[in-house]
Amino acid sequence: MTLISTRKDAATLTLTLVADFDASPDQVWQVWEDPRKLERWWGPPTFPATFTRHDFVVGGESRYFMTGPAGEKPRGWWRMDGIDKPHRLEFANGLAGDDGEPAPGVEPMEGHVTFEATDTGTRMTAVTHFVDAAQMETMLGMGMQEGMAQAIGQIDVLLAPAPLELEVSL
Amino acid sequence: MVVHSASDEETDRIFQALADATRRDILARAILEEQSVSALAGHYAMSFAAVQKHVAVLERAALISKHRRGRERIVQGNVSTLRTAAALMDAYEQLWIERANLIADVLAGEEGVNQ
Numbered sequence: 001m002t003l004i005s006t007r008k009d010a011a012t013l014t015l016t017l018v019a020d021f022d023a024s025p026d027q028v029w030q031v032w033e034d035p036r037k038l039e040r041w042w043g044p045p046t047f048p049a050t051f052t053r054h055d056f057v058v059g060g061e062s063r064y065f066m067t068g069p070a071g072e073k074p075r076g077w078w079r080m081d082g083i084d085k086p087h088r089l090e091f092a093n094g095l096a097g098d099d100g101e102p103a104p105g106v107e108p109m110e111g112h113v114t115f116e117a118t119d120t121g122t123r124m125t126a127v128t129h130f131v132d133a134a135q136m137e138t139m140l141g142m143g144m145q146e147g148m149a150q151a152i153g154q155i156d157v158l159l160a161p162a163p164l165e166l167e168v169s170l
Numbered sequence: 171m172v173v174h175s176a177s178d179e180e181t182d183r184i185f186q187a188l189a190d191a192t193r194r195d196i197l198a199r200a201i202l203e204e205q206s207v208s209a210l211a212g213h214y215a216m217s218f219a220a221v222q223k224h225v226a227v228l229e230r231a232a233l234i235s236k237h238r239r240g241r242e243r244i245v246q247g248n249v250s251t252l253r254t255a256a257a258l259m260d261a262y263e264q265l266w267i268e269r270a271n272l273i274a275d276v277l278a279g280e281e282g283v284n285q
Contacts, residue, residue: 001274003267008259013185015262019270023277031276041272044265124273126266132182136258 004123013130021122025115028122029086032113039064047074052100058083063100076139077102081110089113095139107131109139180232181258184251187231192216193224200234201247207236210245 004018021028031037035054043049047066054062062078075096082090094108102108110129115122130136187193196210211221225245228234232251236243 001270003270006263006267008263012189015259015266017263017266017270019273021274021277023280027277027280028273031273037276040276041269044268045272124270128262128266130262132185136181136262 013132013136015128015130017126019124019126020118020120021124023121025086025117025122028115028124029089032089033085035062054078056080056083063096065100075100077108079108086115088115093139107135109135183231184233187227187233190224190227192221193228196221196224196245197228197233197247200228200245201249204244204246206239206242206244208242 001022002020004020005016006018007014007016009015031041033056035051038054039049039051042051042064043066047068049064049066051062051064053064056062058080060080062080063075064077065073065075067073075098077094077096077100079092079094080090081092082088089112091111092108093111095103095106097103109131112127112129114125116125188197192214195213199205199210199213207222207225208218210225211218214221225234225236229236233248235246235248237246238244
């Protein structure tokens with residue numbers, strides 16, 4: 001995997017990640033469509049996700065929970081807003097209550113993901129659009145901070161020599 | 171992570187204040203070097219009152235503070251507030267970098283994928 005760039009736009013509350021994978025667009029698409037593959041990367045290692053529903057059709061919804069180190073189970077949901085296999089994916093991602101259903105009053109964040117074939121595999125561009133700072137904090141409050149804090153230490157080292165062109169050997 | 175050091179309302183004010191290009195420019199100048207409102211106003215093709223309004227928005231978000239020096243009001247950038255706002259974006263950036271790494275792990279376990 002080669003991380004091409006990340007861009008944080010505070011003015012539009014948009015985060016864009018561009019990464020290249022040594023796999024075909026169909027294979028990269030499958031890590032989103034197949035819930036057993038999706039749950040291996042959606043949550044940080046310390047908060048693995050379990051998808052109990054993944055209705056991968058336009059208008060279809062997903063339900064998932066993550067399991068934290070202390071047994072806590074923050075819950076979330078997806079709604080598929082656009083599917084153009086294997087080119088583009090649009091979905092909403094929100095917070096769910098203890099019953100697993102969408103929590104009222106919490107707007108979902110919007111995700112737009114594109115997949116382009118390259119000479120060596122696939123370029124994936126993932127754009128996350130947040131509604132406001134309150135939402136960003138609430139979704140982070142799903143208990144993911146710890147996992148991210150652990151990752152930051154390793155990533156800072158990797159990012160240090162070249163912030164825009166990073167080879168992560170895997 | 172310092173994400174929860176500010177209330178939702180405070181953080182919303184920070185992002186709203188940063189959503190304007192002129193205000194971001196004012197903030198950048200004030201962080202670089204404290205200066206008077208009138209000195210700041212000299213940089214923009216807008217009225218003194220309009221610049222004052224932008225300064226007031228930044229002040230409500232605690233991104234800058236003002237103090238008097240003689241007849242002038244001096245504007246100073248508040249770096250720690252800016253860091254709080256940036257921390258939210260940073261947290262999501264790190265989450266997505268980690269996700270990209272994990273996706274590569276998932277793909278690496280498949281046939282026909284060159285690693």
